[in-house]
Amino acid sequence: MREHTRVLVIGGGPAGSTTAGLLARQGVQVTLLENATFPRYHIGESILPSVLPVLDLLGARAKVEQHGFVRKDGAYFEWGPENWDLNFDHLTGAGGYSYQVIRSEFDKILLDHAAELGVDVRQGTKVTDIEFDQGRPVAAGWVAAGDRSVTGKIGFDFLVDASGRGGLMATKYLKNRHYQEAFKNIAVWSYWRGVTPLDRGPAGAIAVCSVPYGWFWGIPLHNGTYSIGLVAKRTTFTSERERLGGIDAVYFDALAQCPRIAAMVEGAERTGDFKVEQDYSYTAESFTGPGYLMVGDAACFLDPLLSTGVHLATFSGLLAAAAISAIVDGELSEDEATGFFAKAYRQAYERLLVVVSFFYKSYNRQSQFFEADKLTRRERHMLNLYESFLHIVTGIEDLDDTRDGTGALDKVANRMRAQGDIDTQGGIVAGHNEAMNSMPNSPQRSVAGLYLELEPRLRIRRLGTPVVEAE
Structure with missing residues (x-):
């Protein structure tokens, strides 16, 4: 392994592979250290259409398309x-579909593609510690997962922490992770063969079905299991x-109440x-700092409800x-570029948080985990509301501004507020001016005079700079 790299990425899941792969396509030197050896198991099998444009930018979409998911x-x-x-063919800008994936296979495709x-x-390589210089991470110690006698240190100019729920920076060094009190949920799942x-619903749909004290997901996978x-x-x-005597008893009792x-x-x-996971809804107080993202x-992480x-x-x-890339190319200062990243990422997270909160707002009802909201009853008769909601829950709104400059979630909230369907004290309204802003991928939605441009190359642009047309 080299002793120094321009960018060190810790973690080879979709976040790390995407970051590293896109940077490599921009000509930036990247080293990625992954503790596991792929393929490795991971939950999160239902993919949103918003992922496909990112696969296009990576040049990995054909591999995913051809895999058989x-x-x-x-x-x-x-x-x-x-x-x-929810029919994805109503969407614009994302192809109108996505995939149900076996994550061990999907993640391996992305990691192998990043290497290409x-x-x-470097798989089977665990980062053990981070070295700082005046608050800036500058080097990482590592150990071979299969042979702890093999160790080393690698220096870097920029660090990308993609270490997943372990969250090396947030949990070990920054101590800035906070759990969402409203989403202290537990998920229990298994795999079934011979499912009818x-x-x-749409072809290949995920089924989301409520029970009195929770909800079930059902996801078809290409290996014949659910x-x-x-x-x-x-x-x-x-x-x-x-009351019932065990995790499996709770699962089957709930299943009996989900026809x-x-x-x-x-x-x-x-x-x-x-398999069981709990306390998985959290956010770091900040997503960036000197020399790291x-x-x-x-x-x-939010919640599995909307995938x-x-x-x-x-x-x-x-x-x-x-x-x-903007920092390396000298187009932006580090503070400008990382500030843009932090604002845009938190904006996307918070907007989805509002929607999930909206679904879960009846948590305190004893007789029912949640009741059908008026949004669901009105969607049959109000196509614009339905399409706005659809764009949010599939993540497309983070990549595709609405043409009139109004965020889709703003439309939902304003329409429902006007009809008396939500309380102005409710979670969907609180802080919505910040949470509901559209992703800044156009001059109209710039953040501090900056916006994201995907074509002809990935970059962050300043307002007023000339746009280069693709050849």
């Missing part, structure tokens, strides 16, 4: 007494586990043990690559 044309919701479809682009990828496919998981508030899950998913797994075989789960994990990972990787 289940094509996902939308989602199907049974939310309390209501049910409805010129990234020095969902008989409604990922089926339960999400419940942690306190409720704990009391149910004590749609129960019918799908009738006669099917569970293929493995249950935090991307993907290392910075924040935003890979979207935020690849989106933040895109922003990080653009910011570092």
Whole structure:
């Protein structure tokens, strides 16, 4: 391994691979250290359409298209007494579809592609510590995962922490991670074979179906299995586990109260043990500092409800690559570029946080985990509202401004507020002027006079500079 690299990326998941790959395409020297040896297991199998344009920028879309993943044309919701479809073919700018992926395979495609682009990828290499110089990270100690006698140190100019939920910078050095009190949930899932496919909704859809104290996901995978998981508030899950006698008992009790998913797994075989995650909703107080950026789960994670994990990972990787490229090229100062990254990433996270809060706002109801909101009842009759909501929950709004300059979530909130459907004290209104701003990818949505340009090359532009047309 070289002793010094321009950019060190810690972690080879979608956030790290995206950042490293895009930087390599810009001609920046990048070294990526990944503790595991891919393929490795990871949850988060339902991908949003917003990921596909990032795959295009990486040049990796064809590999994903050809792999055989289940094509996902939308989602199907049974939310309390209501049910409805989200059809991705209503979207603009993203191809109208995405994929249900086996993450071990999807993540390996992205990491291998980053290596092909010129990234020095070192798997089975764990970063043990970071060395600082006056508050700026300048070097990382590492150890070979398979042989702890093999160690070393690598210096760098810029650090990208893509270390996932472990969050090396946030948890070990900055101590600035805060958990969302409203989303202290627990997820329990397993895999099933012989599942009866969902008989409604768009082709390849994820099924999201509520039960009195939580909700189930059902995701079809191309190896013939289904990922089926339960999400419940942690306190409720704990009391149910004590009442029923175990995690599996809670899962099957909830399944019995979810007719749609129960019918799908009738006669099917569970293929493995249950997996459990909890306290997974958090955000770092800051995403940047002198010489470093935090991307993907290392910075924040929201909730599995709207399948935003890979979207935020690849989106933040895109922003990080653009910011570092601008610094390396001398187009922006470090403060300008990292400030743009932090503002844009947090903006995307907070806007989705508002939407998920909107869905979960009935957590305190004893008889029902959440009730069908008026948004779901009105969507059949108000196409514009439906399409605005659709663009938000699929992440597209972070890549594609609305033409009239109004954010889609602003439209939803304003329309519903005018109709008396939300309380001005509710979570959807609180701080919405900041949380609902559109992604700054046009002069009209610039942040501190800066905006993101994807073509003809990835860069951050200043307002007033001439736009170079693609040849």
